[in-house]
Amino acid sequence: MTRPIPPSTRRTLTLRDVSEACGVSEMTVSRVLRNRTDVSPATREKVLAAAKALGYVPNKIAGALASQRVNLVTVVVPSLSNMVFPEVLGGISDALDGTGLQPVFGVTNYRPEREENVLYEMLSWRPTGVILAGLEHSDPSRAMLESAGIPIVEIMDVDGEAIDSVVGISHRRAGRAMAAAIIAAGYRRIGFLGTKMPDDHRARKRLEGFTEALHEAGLELADTEYYAGGSALLKGRQMTEAILKRTPELDFLYYSNDMIGAGGLLWCLENGIDVPGTLGLAGFNGLEILDGMPIRLATMDACRRDIGERAARIVAGMGDDGVIGGARIELTPRLDLGDTIRTPDR
Amino acid sequence: MTRPIPPSTRRTLTLRDVSEACGVSEMTVSRVLRNRTDVSPATREKVLAAAKALGYVPNKIAGALASQRVNLVTVVVPSLSNMVFPEVLGGISDALDGTGLQPVFGVTNYRPEREENVLYEMLSWRPTGVILAGLEHSDPSRAMLESAGIPIVEIMDVDGEAIDSVVGISHRRAGRAMAAAIIAAGYRRIGFLGTKMPDDHRARKRLEGFTEALHEAGLELADTEYYAGGSALLKGRQMTEAILKRTPELDFLYYSNDMIGAGGLLWCLENGIDVPGTLGLAGFNGLEILDGMPIRLATMDACRRDIGERAARIVAGMGDDGVIGGARIELTPRLDLGDTIRTPDR
DNA sequence: CTGGTTGCTGATAGCGGTATCTTCCAATCA
DNA sequence: TGATTGGAAGATACCGCTATCAGCAACCAG
Known part of the structure; x- marks a missing residue:
């Protein structure tokens, strides 16, 4: 085993080491390394050469303490295990690129007490701003x-009261919109399949909006099926089989996410069910994976990337509207009927 | 818009504020908040009450500078857009839970210069250790x-020279093993489908191992097909169609990952191809999504969670073997023939 | 030639905590 | 009873960097 360098032997480098190596003051080195303009080209070259030769890496801890500036943006999401949040993170990451700000991610696994912990840890690094999922x-x-005194952007959801800024979609409205589309297509005996997660508020709100809209049309959910954990695609199959066995007269299945929806779709196709004739299907999220399915599952795009980008821009102080805080951006999810909801006039 | 609290009015709290609020020295407050034992219960209560009442959040920047201790572990991965790295992160996160260490994630998008940037930024926070993908x-x-003087754990891959510790599998060996299984099953005209990513070294090594093993058995790849970007599932379909159209006599398709493999599988089934009789298929990663496919794609589990957990334990100083640095843990991926490789003796 | 400006560099004083040493005082013991 | 001990709290000195201001030469207009 080639161990790198005896860590004990070599104290880590400081500004002083660089300054001594090139015969200027620490202050001048600091200026050069922060790309400040008021240093002569000659000195600048000398310092950069020395820093490079020594392999100096600045200590941001000291820098941040002295300058009271931290170029970190805290990003807290509930999960990485479905594709929705990674995409949000991608949007944030890209939007922050070039601003000098750096995202730092934390994951809560949908547990409020964990969110509390993660936030406490993160806030104690005094970040420039916080982006976190949910209200x-x-x-x-x-x-x-509230007392952090920095921009807070709550994302994904706009149905509720925000602490500061908010960027997202209305899941309640999304649920209603899907219900409307389903009713318009003539489906009447509708089942719901979803996760059993008390803290997935967005899924809950979609379902609430969905059932409200059904109710207003004089309909009720005919059956529901819940799951927790495991392969979502597989669960989708199993749940679909189970609900159809229990309530064969269902003519529509609304899934709380695309992954279980895709599983259900595969099961239906394999079992020769006429989709969307006999049975309509719909999911939620607009996941890329749907592009590869035999037929396109109806879904609703959750604007994930866009949400990430906008939130990042708010924190970076580049919000489109020039508003300082308390921005509220509601995006409109795009309904995609795919091939699993019959067209109303057909 | 209800803005939280006028941020300008309220200076952020320091130890001094807490100490003045409860009439003890800053040092004592510091001791209490760090759960040090040498404080009387009475004082402790008093301090905790004051801290809570004020809503004090410690400043880790100052703390870290003073104590030369940072409870952060840098984790650098190339991508979040397929499920493999999120799972690794999950493993790391869980293993670190309770150690007082906190993971901080960075993403490189498979770009070396970006890795360099991310590392520079991250190292300048003087983390306790670094976990990063690849060699x-x-x-x-x-x-x-090398000069950071902290534990460095390179993960996912063991084929190459490590900087310090390494936890992973041999992708070269994985490629060979899959080739062996395919040859043993009697397939001879083998095609490869994969990504066109020069910096995905693990995919490259798998392919190298694969072709080597073929070569030793007197075989060569009969055709190859590459893609970049887009929905992997959809690309899998398209590439499968393309390669089979171009080279219909292929009797096996080896995919560089499960997602395109799954797409290919769906395409084959829809087009009435006898899998695994006429055409065998295999992917790589052991993704959970395969559980929901109509039939199980042959694959090889990459031990992702396990790798994350072990790497985290090394950084946390809990490596199973008690070795201080330079640990080398090679895990053995499990070959799963699924339903898409015919059983040799059948 | 003077006073003011500009351009570059250095000295000094913190940023908000923690390590370490010291002090204080009550409890314990010969 | 005085010496000793040990637990609890405080005083002090930094950690490595940056903000700020001071210094000083070169330059320019008046």
Whole structure:
């Protein structure tokens, strides 16, 4: 095993080491390394050469403490295990690129007490801003965020009261829109399949909006099926089989996400069910994976990348509208009927 | 818009504020908040109450500078857009839970210069350790890592020279093993479908191992097909169609990942191809999504979670073997023939 | 030639904590 | 009873960097 360098032997380098190596003051080195303009080209070259030769890496901890500036943006999401949040993170990452700001990610696994912990840890690094999913937080979490004195952007959801800024879609409205489309297509005996996660508020709100709209049309959910954990695609199959066995007269299945929807779709096709004739299907999220399915599942795009980008721009102080705080951006999800909802006039 | 609290009015709290609020020294407050034992219960209560009442959040920047201790672990991965790295991150996150260490993630998009940037930024926070994917890094990156004087764990791959510790599988060997299984099953006209990413070294090594093993058995790849970007599932379909149209006599398709493999599988089934009789298929990664496919794609589990957990334990100083640095853990991927490779003796 | 400006560099004083040493005082013991 | 001990709290000195201001030469207009 070739161990790199005896870590004990070599104290880590400081500005002083660089300054001594090139015969200028620490202050001048600091200026050069921060790309400040008021240094003569000659000195600049000398310093850069020395820093490079030594392999100096600045200590941001000291820098941040002295300057009271931290170029970190805290990003807190509930999960990485479906594709929705990674895409949001991608949007944030790209939007922050070139601003000098750096995202730092934390994951809560949909647990409020974990969110509280993650936030506490993150806030104690005094980040430039916070982007976090959802509007539902524990009281201590809200208190921390409110008193942090930095931009807070709650994302994904706009149905509720924001702490500061918010960028997202209305999941309640999304649920209603899907219900409307389904009813318009003539389906009447509708089942719902979803996760059993009390803290997935967005899924809950979609379902609420969905059932409200059904109700207003004089309909009720005919059956529901819940799952927790495991391969979503497989669960989608199993749940579909189970719900159809229990309630064969269903003519539509609304899935709380595309992955279980895709599983259900595959099961239906394999079992010779006429989709969308006998049975209509719809999911939620507009996942890329749907592009590869035999037929396109109806879905609703959640504007994930866009949400990430906009949120990042707010934190970076580049919000489109020039508003300082308290921005509220509601995006409109695009309904995609795909091939699994019959066209109304057909 | 209800803005939280006038940020300008309220200076952020310091230890001094808490100490003045409860009439003890800053030092004592510091002790209490760090759970040090040498404080009387009475004082402790008093301090905690004051801190809570004020909503004090410690400043880790100052703390880290003073104590020369940072509880951050840098984790650098190339991508979040397929499920493999999120799973690794999950493993790391869980293993670190309870150690007082916190992971901080960075993404490179498979670009070496970006890796260099991310590492520079991250190292300047003086983390406790670094976990990063792969063994191939730019010279400056290697230099930074070598001179950081902290545990460095390179993950996913063991085929190459490590900087310090390494946890992963041999992708070369994985490629060979899959080739062996395919040859043993009697397939002879083998095609390869994969990404066109020069910096995905693990995919490259798998292919190298694969072709080597073919070569030793007197075989060569009969055709290859590459893609870049887009929905992997859809690309899998399209590439499969393309390669079979071009080279219909192929009797096996080896995909560089499960997602395109799954797409290919769906296409084959829809087009009435006898899998695994006429055409065998195999992917790589052991993704959960395969569980939901009509039939199980042959694959090889990459031990992702396990790799994350072990790497985290090394950084946390809990490596199973008690070795301080330079650990080398090679895991053995499990070959799963699924339903898309015919059983040799059948 | 003077006073002011400009351009570059250095000295000094913190940023908000923690390590370490010291002090204080009550409890314990010969 | 005085010496000793040990637990609890405080005083002090930094950690490595940056903000700020001071210094000083070169330059320019008046």
